[in-house]
Amino acid sequence: MMxxxxxxxxxxxxxxxxxxxxxxxxxxxxxxxxxxxxxxIDIAHLLMxxxxxGMLVASLITLPNGWWDAIFAVLTVWFGWxxxxxxxxxxxxxxxxxxxxxxxxxxxxxxxxxxxxNATAVGSGGGMSGMGGSSSATQTLRAPVVxxxxxxxxxxxxxxxxxxxxxxxxxxxxxxxxxxxxxATAGTGSVSLAASAVSAGTSAGVPAGQDQPxxxxxxxxxxxxxxxxxxxxARALLLxxxxxxxxxxxxxxxxxxxxxIMI
Amino acid sequence: xxxxxxxxxxxxxxxxASVATADSWRPPDTRRVLQLALAVIWLLDAVxxxxxxxxxxxxxxxxxxxxxxxxxxxxxxxxxxxxLVQHHAVLLNTxxxxxxxxxxxxxxxxxxxxxALAASIGWALGVWWFGEGLGEVLNSAASPVxxxxxxxxxxxxxxxxxxxxxxxxxxAPFAAARAVGAPVARxxxxxxxxxxxxxxxxxxxxxxxxxxxxxxxxxxGEPGWLAALDNHAASLLAHQGLAASVVLAVALGLIAVGVYxxxxxxxxxxxxxxxxxxxxxxFGEAFGAILAxxxxxxxxxxxxxLLAVTYWPTRxxxxxxxxxERAGAEEATA
Numbered sequence: 001m002m003x004x005x006x007x008x009x010x011x012x013x014x015x016x017x018x019x020x021x022x023x024x025x026x027x028x029x030x031x032x033x034x035x036x037x038x039x040x041i042d043i044a045h046l047l048m049x050x051x052x053x054g055m056l057v058a059s060l061i062t063l064p065n066g067w068w069d070a071i072f073a074v075l076t077v078w079f080g081w082x083x084x085x086x087x088x089x090x091x092x093x094x095x096x097x098x099x100x101x102x103x104x105x106x107x108x109x110x111x112x113x114x115x116x117x118n119a120t121a122v123g124s125g126g127g128m129s130g131m132g133g134s135s136s137a138t139q140t141l142r143a144p145v146v147x148x149x150x151x152x153x154x155x156x157x158x159x160x161x162x163x164x165x166x167x168x169x170x171x172x173x174x175x176x177x178x179x180x181x182x183x184a185t186a187g188t189g190s191v192s193l194a195a196s197a198v199s200a201g202t203s204a205g206v207p208a209g210q211d212q213p214x215x216x217x218x219x220x221x222x223x224x225x226x227x228x229x230x231x232x233x234a235r236a237l238l239l240x241x242x243x244x245x246x247x248x249x250x251x252x253x254x255x256x257x258x259x260x261i262m263i
Numbered sequence: 264x265x266x267x268x269x270x271x272x273x274x275x276x277x278x279x280a281s282v283a284t285a286d287s288w289r290p291p292d293t294r295r296v297l298q299l300a301l302a303v304i305w306l307l308d309a310v311x312x313x314x315x316x317x318x319x320x321x322x323x324x325x326x327x328x329x330x331x332x333x334x335x336x337x338x339x340x341x342x343x344x345x346x347l348v349q350h351h352a353v354l355l356n357t358x359x360x361x362x363x364x365x366x367x368x369x370x371x372x373x374x375x376x377x378x379a380l381a382a383s384i385g386w387a388l389g390v391w392w393f394g395e396g397l398g399e400v401l402n403s404a405a406s407p408v409x410x411x412x413x414x415x416x417x418x419x420x421x422x423x424x425x426x427x428x429x430x431x432x433x434x435a436p437f438a439a440a441r442a443v444g445a446p447v448a449r450x451x452x453x454x455x456x457x458x459x460x461x462x463x464x465x466x467x468x469x470x471x472x473x474x475x476x477x478x479x480x481x482x483x484g485e486p487g488w489l490a491a492l493d494n495h496a497a498s499l500l501a502h503q504g505l506a507a508s509v510v511l512a513v514a515l516g517l518i519a520v521g522v523y524x525x526x527x528x529x530x531x532x533x534x535x536x537x538x539x540x541x542x543x544x545x546f547g548e549a550f551g552a553i554l555a556x557x558x559x560x561x562x563x564x565x566x567x568x569l570l571a572v573t574y575w576p577t578r579x580x581x582x583x584x585x586x587x588e589r590a591g592a593e594e595a596t597a
Binding site for chain 1: 291295299302303306307310311313314315318353357364367368370371372373374375486489550553554556
């Protein structure tokens with residue numbers, strides 16, 4: 001008997017939701033003049049969401065495993081470089097407090113899952129998507145101790161994310177900082193939007209996306225038609241640190257679950 | 264609103280007054296870090312509980328196995344529970360796993376930490392009885408090397424010691440004493456480690472091949488390197504059961520009284536506790552058999568390490584205040 005398929009279906013649906021939110025964030029925060037944004041993180045979340053949904057439910061496979069190997073290898077190298085850049089300013093603190101460190105761990109864990117599944121299991125099960133099907137009994141990971149380390153690491157980031165989100169002044173510190181503001185000058189529309197996204201939901205007692213201005217020219221959506229206000233609120237909510245952290249928490253739990261189930 | 268400017272890859276933050284001071288995010292203190300570590304272990308338990316094996320009748324058989332050797336009054340409810348799980352394996356295991364997931368997330372969330380810790384105590388006590396047969400302490404099979412007195416009871420103990428209350432914070436010499444006070448915390452430590460020393464000397468554990476067989480038995484299904492470690496350790500301990508048990512009991516006894524010793528000696532015994540717990544976790548418990556599949560938790564070694572860290576001596580708040588006052592006086596004099 002395998003893990004009940006409805007559990008895998010639920011997790012796959014959650015991963016597709018994460019992918020959709022990440023796609024929405026990319027659209028809502030599309031780079032404008034002078035703004036680099038957190039596009040790499042949102043792209044990573046989008047790709048991970050799609051890949052994990054395919055691993056959980058066979059009918060959701062989108063790309064061959066080899067392609068995913070390459071994609072997550074590139075993402076791992078990219079976030080490795082970003083962490084290295086961060087560490088020059090923060091030192092070893094970047095391991096616990098770095099903005100890009102969780103994404104490096106997530107990318108590396110995905111790469112590990114795709115690469116480490118042994119050739120027999122991959123051949124017999126139609127790729128890792130067979131996790132929910134009849135082949136899961138034959139699936140075993142190479143170097144399971146690495147999987148165990150990843151599980152602990154992922155769990156630690158889930159817990160840290162929740163602690164920061166629920167603590168006073170959540171959303172602050174380099175951990176949640178959106179480099180959308182990097183190099184930007186205050187006063188432009190795009191900067192105001194990104195800045196409001198950073199602060200959305202960070203002021204005590206203010207629900208994300210409700211009272212935060214989505215545009216400096218329209219504080220709290222004032223002067224905008226009702227649809228415009230709703231749109232501005234939705235964008236602020238989508239770009240809030242809570243949305244990004246929620247995606248990361250969901251992916252961390254799901255990834256840890258998948259690693260355990262593959263051991 | 265928070266504006267961030269980054270120059271040359273180095274971030275410089277500029278916070279406005281509206282979000283600064285009291286509302287700014289602060290790094291967690293020692294006790295909060297330990298609570299988060301406990302949450303990580305609960306999360307690990309939750310994902311382990313979602314393993315395929317747990318949805319099979321094998322899980323019910325595992326539960327039923329813990330009834331063996333226990334008094335009737337303890338064994339009967341375990342058998343009833345195992346029977347229930349056998350007939351509703353998918354539903355009940357999903358509930359069990361989800362409860363553990365909620366405990367982990369609840370401890371990690373600051374507003375729900377009290378509720379989650381309280382719930383974790385109740386859950387842990389239930390699992391200790393229905394899932395671990397009271398850690399085999401009543402059937403003479405308990406050994407510190409195989410997880411006695413039951414890993415899950417240490418979760419409950421940690422929840423008590425890490426309770427977010429500061430009734431004794433001013434005089435607490437270590438994080439575990441902040442909620443219950445140093446005398447109670449030390450007594451709990453003495454009882455736990457003292458009982459481990461007692462279990463080490465039980466007849467079943469001091470037999471010539473007892474420890475060796477126990478460790479060798481953990482090699483099955485483990486990765487090659489871990490199985491080799493276990494087999495090597497088992498061969499070293501072959502026919503050395505009595506001597507190994509005595510050495511183990513002495514070390515455990517020393518650790519038990521260590522928290523009553525002066526600070527430097529207490530630290531030394533805590534280091535011994537951490538090292539011994541790590542040795543037990545690796546050789547005796549094979550990381551809770553997680554790498555072999557089918558484990559429900561990381562077993563006691565990891566939790567004993569976490570417990571030892573909660574007793575690590577720190578400067579008390581009172582001492583810190585005195586030091587700060589002295590520094591202030593010196594500054595004024597200068």
